[in-house]
Amino acid sequence: IHQTNHGVFLILQVMHLAIHYFLRLLSQLFATFPCRTATVWKNLNPFWGEEYTLHLPTGFHSLSFYVMDEDTIGHDDVIGKILLSKDAIGAQAKGLDNWLNLTRVDPDEEVQGEIHLGLELLRDAKRIGLRCHFIEARDLAPRDISGTSDPFARILFNNHSAETSIIKKTRFPHWSETLELELETWELTEGGNVTVEVWDWDMVGKNDFLGKTPVLQGWFRLLPLGNHEDDAGGKLGALRLKVRLVEDRILPSMYYQPLIDLLVESVISPAEVEDSSPLTMLEEVTTVESRQDVAMTLVKIYLGQGLVVPFLDYLSTREVNHTSDPNTLFRSNSLASKAMEQFMKAVGMLYLHEVLKPIINRIFEEKKYIELDPCKIDLNRTRRISFKGAASEAEVRESSVEMLQGYLSSVVESIVGSVAQCPPVMRVAFKQLHKRVEEQFPEPENEDVKYLAISGFFFLRFFAPAILTPKLFHLRDQHADTRTSRTLLLLAKAVQSVGNLGLQLGHGKELWMEPLHPIILCSVASVKDFLDKLIDIDQDSAPPCRAVFLPSVTVKEGYLQKHKTEGPQLLSRFAFKKRYFWLSSETLSYAKTLDLWQVRSSIPIQCVCVVERVDENAFQQQHVMQVVAKDNDGQIHTIYIQCKNVNELNQWLSAIRKASIYNERMLPSFHPGAYRSGKWTCCLQANRATLGCSRTHSAVTLGDWSDPLDPDAETQTIYKQLLQGRDKLRSVAYTLILGHLEAMINLLQQTVCRIISLSQGVYIATLARTTLYSYSLEIACNPGTHKCGLICSASLTLGHYHGREKQWYWCKYYGIFLPR
Numbered sequence: 001i002h003q004t005n006h007g008v009f010l011i012l013q014v015m016h017l018a019i020h021y022f023l024r025l026l027s028q029l030f031a032t033f034p035c036r037t038a039t040v041w042k043n044l045n046p047f048w049g050e051e052y053t054l055h056l057p058t059g060f061h062s063l064s065f066y067v068m069d070e071d072t073i074g075h076d077d078v079i080g081k082i083l084l085s086k087d088a089i090g091a092q093a094k095g096l097d098n099w100l101n102l103t104r105v106d107p108d109e110e111v112q113g114e115i116h117l118g119l120e121l122l123r124d125a126k127r128i129g130l131r132c133h134f135i136e137a138r139d140l141a142p143r144d145i146s147g148t149s150d151p152f153a154r155i156l157f158n159n160h161s162a163e164t165s166i167i168k169k170t171r172f173p174h175w176s177e178t179l180e181l182e183l184e185t186w187e188l189t190e191g192g193n194v195t196v197e198v199w200d201w202d203m204v205g206k207n208d209f210l211g212k213t214p215v216l217q218g219w220f221r222l223l224p225l226g227n228h229e230d231d232a233g234g235k236l237g238a239l240r241l242k243v244r245l246v247e248d249r250i251l252p253s254m255y256y257q258p259l260i261d262l263l264v265e266s267v268i269s270p271a272e273v274e275d276s277s278p279l280t281m282l283e284e285v286t287t288v289e290s291r292q293d294v295a296m297t298l299v300k301i302y303l304g305q306g307l308v309v310p311f312l313d314y315l316s317t318r319e320v321n322h323t324s325d326p327n328t329l330f331r332s333n334s335l336a337s338k339a340m341e342q343f344m345k346a347v348g349m350l351y352l353h354e355v356l357k358p359i360i361n362r363i364f365e366e367k368k369y370i371e372l373d374p375c376k377i378d379l380n381r382t383r384r385i386s387f388k389g390a391a392s393e394a395e396v397r398e399s400s401v402e403m404l405q406g407y408l409s410s411v412v413e414s415i416v417g418s419v420a421q422c423p424p425v426m427r428v429a430f431k432q433l434h435k436r437v438e439e440q441f442p443e444p445e446n447e448d449v450k451y452l453a454i455s456g457f458f459f460l461r462f463f464a465p466a467i468l469t470p471k472l473f474h475l476r477d478q479h480a481d482t483r484t485s486r487t488l489l490l491l492a493k494a495v496q497s498v499g500n501l502g503l504q505l506g507h508g509k510e511l512w513m514e515p516l517h518p519i520i521l522c523s524v525a526s527v528k529d530f531l532d533k534l535i536d537i538d539q540d541s542a543p544p545c546r547a548v549f550l551p552s553v554t555v556k557e558g559y560l561q562k563h564k565t566e567g568p569q570l571l572s573r574f575a576f577k578k579r580y581f582w583l584s585s586e587t588l589s590y591a592k593t594l595d596l597w598q599v600r601s602s603i604p605i606q607c608v609c610v611v612e613r614v615d616e617n618a619f620q621q622q623h624v625m626q627v628v629a630k631d632n633d634g635q636i637h638t639i640y641i642q643c644k645n646v647n648e649l650n651q652w653l654s655a656i657r658k659a660s661i662y663n664e665r666m667l668p669s670f671h672p673g674a675y676r677s678g679k680w681t682c683c684l685q686a687n688r689a690t691l692g693c694s695r696t697h698s699a700v701t702l703g704d705w706s707d708p709l710d711p712d713a714e715t716q717t718i719y720k721q722l723l724q725g726r727d728k729l730r731s732v733a734y735t736l737i738l739g740h741l742e743a744m745i746n747l748l749q750q751t752v753c754r755i756i757s758l759s760q761g762v763y764i765a766t767l768a769r770t771t772l773y774s775y776s777l778e779i780a781c782n783p784g785t786h787k788c789g790l791i792c793s794a795s796l797t798l799g800h801y802h803g804r805e806k807q808w809y810w811c812k813y814y815g816i817f818l819p820r
Helices: 086-090 185-190 257-268 278-285 288-305 308-321 335-366 393-416 424-440 449-468 482-499 511-534 646-659 711-724 726-759
Strands: 003-015 021-027 032-036 047-056 062-069 077-085 096-101 114-123 128-138 151-157 160-163 174-183 194-200 208-214 217-221 238-250 556-563 576-583 587-591 601-604 608-613 624-630 636-642 701-703 764-766 774-780 793-797 808-811 816-819
Touching: 032 646, 062 086, 062 238, 077 086, 077 238, 086 238, 114 194, 128 151, 128 194, 151 174, 160 174, 238 711, 257 278, 257 288, 257 308, 257 711, 278 288, 278 308, 278 335, 278 711, 278 726, 288 308, 288 335, 288 711, 308 335, 308 424, 335 393, 335 424, 335 449, 335 482, 393 449, 393 482, 393 511, 424 449, 424 511, 449 482, 449 511, 482 511, 556 646, 576 636, 576 646, 601 624, 608 646, 624 646, 646 701, 711 726
Parallel strands: none
Antiparallel strands: 003 047, 003 238, 021 032, 021 062, 047 701, 062 077, 096 238, 114 128, 114 217, 128 174, 151 160, 151 194, 194 208, 556 576, 556 636, 576 587, 587 601, 608 624, 624 636, 764 774, 774 793, 808 816
16 A cells, blocks of 8 residues: 545535635644635625535544634634544545534634654652653644744643743744653552643733643644533534545555556447446446546546547447437436536636636626516616616616627637637547437437537536536636626526527526527527537547646646745835746746746746745745745755735645646655744744754645546546445346346256156256356256266356356257357
8 A cells, every 4th residue: 555545525505604704624634724615795694515625645634614704804703613533524434414513612622733752761779750852843823913832841740740941933843852750659550641731821811722642752643622512502503514535545556457457448449339348337336426426537547548538439329329319318417428527627627717717707897787587676786777767677677688698699709719729639529429429310300419419518518507606617716796696697598598509498487588599599500610610620630638737738827926035125025026827737937927928937847845835924924835846956946925815825735736746856844934034934943954844735635627647546436436336236247147148048948848858857957156257057867868878067158267168069969058
């Protein structure tokens, strides 16, 4: 076992809180905020509907969910929290799905970090004592307003105690002190617990607790005091969570190669439509809930093999050939539908952003009141449209139709003009789909089916969902407000009608959408023309797509603030300069602007060895990260980058970590501070080359479409699905075997009747064995009756059984087939 992956899936909802809320998820291992929901403003019952996949390291032991009240000025307020241990999440096979009451945040429970110490029992003729060597601590909780602490340690045994010195303004203290406790002989015989506590010293008021641990020797995780009490009655509100823990043991690649070979063979040498294959077996054992994850995993496996187009073609061919009514084609959540949907997200997300983002941004900025449904028009929410007085319902509808037509025209024009931007591998996949549908439904009355098959995926499963919920497709950082959300919903409905080629207009219940029908019908011709151009591509011209993103493709880009390291710096806040950054799988580059003529500075991704957050007290700035690179001469270079908010920080951290995940130069530790005024701001060490005082978190990333391919982890997911469905697989295989044997068994039964009537002997017929590989029927006859004295046995074997394949011949005497 060389790797362990953890994934946590969350769907978040909060009720009965306060004004404007967001939710943070905290991994207690490193006390970092790997994900944060959008803020829902001015709402007592916020709904998020956001889903996150977290990749966490092996030491993960608990998750905390904090519900926060965002303040424009000052620090955000904590409403309450929920703490879930790894064991509690893992105890639910299908995941945890429940309403959980928020609890108050107790400062003595908010501990984090580790302490490094050693304990020794001193015993000689003169005295008995305990010696504790306090070496250092790391990642302690910040208790002071400056974002640091003033830690000291205390050792306790029975009524004895001793304290270290106080290290000011650091969360990474280095004590290197030895404390001794003198004990009486009777104290050892009665026993007792040795405890080490870490406290934050305060000049005014009582000291703040930082954690405690039982003592032996080594690094120990600090624990809370243990006086935490659940909030009774849900007075702080409740949080609905759906959390699922996926913990896999990943084996070396050679153990997965046989399964990879089976999956590859299924699409390289596909069986007949009616025959079974590993892919069809996999669809049999997956549930509707797990099918999306399985589809994404298969897409990544075949992307890595360069066979994603044959894979999609195989599934689509089976789906098309099993569909008799073209109106139901790809309308279910089959493996073929889910695979195509996940494939578009994996290879087409950058394309989606290029096509839709300008229009989505425009809708969010304009915030127009748009409504077509007469039952939902609220005249009090409309701005004055006419100088003659308040707007009437007819004026609201007229204005709404005009604005929706403008938005819809912009969306359609952007899509139909994007043939050149569409990834070639997507175009080839749609070309194969078009071919299969045309072969299955060649009738003139089904002329539109070949277009509907493609537009159903392209418009209904790709563009329309992105328009409806742009936050989930990373088109926006925040959810839409009520007014904008309604506009997006109406626009998404119109885009769906365009994707359906206007065939269902007027047949639904929403007759108030009729004013948009003319522009929808006018768009059909341009959409068909677009689809014809989309599939007009030479299949050989599209290189095999072996990665979610190619080296030359920019994975993430945008304006950030880069720390200026040259020249005098009076104030740290003025040391950050605006720069435009580009990230690909090869380089992280930046320039003053995004103009092509600007000179770019770049860092090779293969040289990156640390990608981490920076403590606020390092520059007195929030949302700062560092990228540390080691050149070929072994020199260390660090750049500090500031993001505009925590969401942007998390996204850039995750993206750079994924791009550098296979680097061999990754360091196990780093400095979360900066080297200023001759010392590190984190651990206060004067030596600039000293080892990092905190552990790196390169394994903590957010899962999304840009995840790098990991064939071993992906194949393990497929293997686990097959393993969990082994009982169903046996049932399916048994049914298939019985189907093949039905004719043979009938023939054997007829032969048995003939033998009995001729020989008047003793007949015994038994089903000898039934396994996944063989189904046998044995017939024993009285050997004294026949000259040959034969006990005949007939067996039908699927494939090779016990290393050999049986051959059969026709026995005229008995009228049956016999093995040679």
